[in-house]
Amino acid sequence: MSTSLPLRAALVSVLILAVFLGLWQIGTMGSGPVADMDPDYAKLMGQTATQGTSAMPGPGAVGAQLWQHLRDPFYDRGPNDKGVGIQLAFSIARVFAGYLLAVLVALPLGFLIGMSPLMNRALDPYIQILKPISPLAWMPLALYTIKDSAISAIFVIFICSVWPMLVNTAFGVASVRREWLNVARTLEIPPLKRAFTVILPAAAPTILTGMRISIGIAWLVIVAAEMLVGGTGIGYFVWNEWNNLSITNVITAILLIGVVGMILDQGLARLARLVSYPE
Amino acid sequence: MTAHLISIEGISRRYGGPAIFEDLWLGIDRGEFVCVIGHSGCGKTTVLNILAGLDKPSDGVVVVDGKAIEGPSLDRAVIFQGHALFPWLTVMGNVSYAVAARHPDWNKSKVRAHAQEFINVVGLTGSEGKRPSELSGGMKQRVGIARALSLSPKMLLMDEPFSALDALTRGTLQDEVRRLCHGTGQTVFMITHDVDEAIYLADRIVLMTNGPGALIAETVVNPLPRDRDRNNVHRHPDYYALRNHLIDFLVERSRSFKDEIAGRAWDRRHPPVIRPTATPFVVPKEKLG
Numbered sequence: 001m002s003t004s005l006p007l008r009a010a011l012v013s014v015l016i017l018a019v020f021l022g023l024w025q026i027g028t029m030g031s032g033p034v035a036d037m038d039p040d041y042a043k044l045m046g047q048t049a050t051q052g053t054s055a056m057p058g059p060g061a062v063g064a065q066l067w068q069h070l071r072d073p074f075y076d077r078g079p080n081d082k083g084v085g086i087q088l089a090f091s092i093a094r095v096f097a098g099y100l101l102a103v104l105v106a107l108p109l110g111f112l113i114g115m116s117p118l119m120n121r122a123l124d125p126y127i128q129i130l131k132p133i134s135p136l137a138w139m140p141l142a143l144y145t146i147k148d149s150a151i152s153a154i155f156v157i158f159i160c161s162v163w164p165m166l167v168n169t170a171f172g173v174a175s176v177r178r179e180w181l182n183v184a185r186t187l188e189i190p191p192l193k194r195a196f197t198v199i200l201p202a203a204a205p206t207i208l209t210g211m212r213i214s215i216g217i218a219w220l221v222i223v224a225a226e227m228l229v230g231g232t233g234i235g236y237f238v239w240n241e242w243n244n245l246s247i248t249n250v251i252t253a254i255l256l257i258g259v260v261g262m263i264l265d266q267g268l269a270r271l272a273r274l275v276s277y278p279e
Numbered sequence: 280m281t282a283h284l285i286s287i288e289g290i291s292r293r294y295g296g297p298a299i300f301e302d303l304w305l306g307i308d309r310g311e312f313v314c315v316i317g318h319s320g321c322g323k324t325t326v327l328n329i330l331a332g333l334d335k336p337s338d339g340v341v342v343v344d345g346k347a348i349e350g351p352s353l354d355r356a357v358i359f360q361g362h363a364l365f366p367w368l369t370v371m372g373n374v375s376y377a378v379a380a381r382h383p384d385w386n387k388s389k390v391r392a393h394a395q396e397f398i399n400v401v402g403l404t405g406s407e408g409k410r411p412s413e414l415s416g417g418m419k420q421r422v423g424i425a426r427a428l429s430l431s432p433k434m435l436l437m438d439e440p441f442s443a444l445d446a447l448t449r450g451t452l453q454d455e456v457r458r459l460c461h462g463t464g465q466t467v468f469m470i471t472h473d474v475d476e477a478i479y480l481a482d483r484i485v486l487m488t489n490g491p492g493a494l495i496a497e498t499v500v501n502p503l504p505r506d507r508d509r510n511n512v513h514r515h516p517d518y519y520a521l522r523n524h525l526i527d528f529l530v531e532r533s534r535s536f537k538d539e540i541a542g543r544a545w546d547r548r549h550p551p552v553i554r555p556t557a558t559p560f561v562v563p564k565e566k567l568g
Contacts, residue, residue, distance in 0.1 A: 179363040187380040277367040278412040
């Protein structure tokens, strides 16, 4: 029992993966060819019935497909056949665009709400009503008013990532310790400088928590949004491959969506660690 | 009226209901070390906040150097009860933040050099790069003192600065404050509820009765020599007269003071000045400012 905890945890993780892959393999092996079937009847049946193989790809098939994608992620053979890297890049670009817009709106507005009890109360009902609206519910309205599907997707990302940032910024700014503000006041720090040198660093950890929640939500929503608007993006890719009945590609895409989401989250987590301070 | 550095003139503070304190008058001279003692809720901290410009009196004014206080000022540095350091800055960062606020025209190296000087003064040389979370309570308060002194303020305001520290650290820091303030002729207004701290540090001790409606009952002139030593102070013939007077006030008279003066004409502008000695006497009124 002297081995370290991380090592043992890694061992268990690998074991879980092995069991999962094993069960997957067994589940998709099929039962072998079925003998003596009327050819006319066989035509009506799927491959599971006729050849005994599973329609669900096994881990080997998915792995091979994943390798194919990773070997050439950026090929472009027309609108319906682009490399998965290009699709992911489209999605990430949309997420960043919408997210950046949300940052530009949420941080100043959050500061205002956090610093002014009046604005806090005045805007609270709107935030409470707008916050729980599913971002996809805005899609028709966005398509109708903006008349551009690509920008509509960006708008949807904006609208879904703005709330956690706004609420957290306002909360972080409002709960800056009174004595820190008093220090700034006795040092006659002008308001704008006070906002940047005292309130911002004090509220930064809370703001970053909001930004981390937002990027997570934005990545969740982009897949659904792209299934609706189509054209490009990993969400469109998933839906397109479903229409192609290529389950292998769908599973591959699901895996990649998870990996990219994790990278985005970890990036923000690292940023959060940079601005956090122990008291 | 003689020109005090600070003149508190008839201030009251009400939060809706009855006044916490009413019609307070007090003058503080340049270079004086004044301690205020009184029980919690008598509005000591509110008086200090008004002096700092962080709070406003409901009535009355505070005049500093001939000008009424309008708001906070770099001339009145505050040492807060909880050290109130910025945890995201280092020791150097915290002190130089204040120095840069005081001297916006100075360049970075001049600011740092000035901050370093005061970090050395409070004995934190070598800890410049540490964050507040890496410091002990006493060291944090030292940074707070360095930050306040680096402003070279006209007046230093201290709100129970050592109440959160253990007895040993408190003693050391009292020695430091004594050394720094008496050496430079710094004017200090300090709130405390520690009688021994007041005896050791103060030239004058202001006694406040319990709130609401708190008032200044007396100002006590410290009869001990200004050059006093922590270890010998209790051997001075007047020590126990002073200490007993303060304790009696805190234990009994702060509560019943309104009965004590009931039926008498009470001049709020000139509360009695007491100088407790082995043989007590009252300073005659015509000698008052």
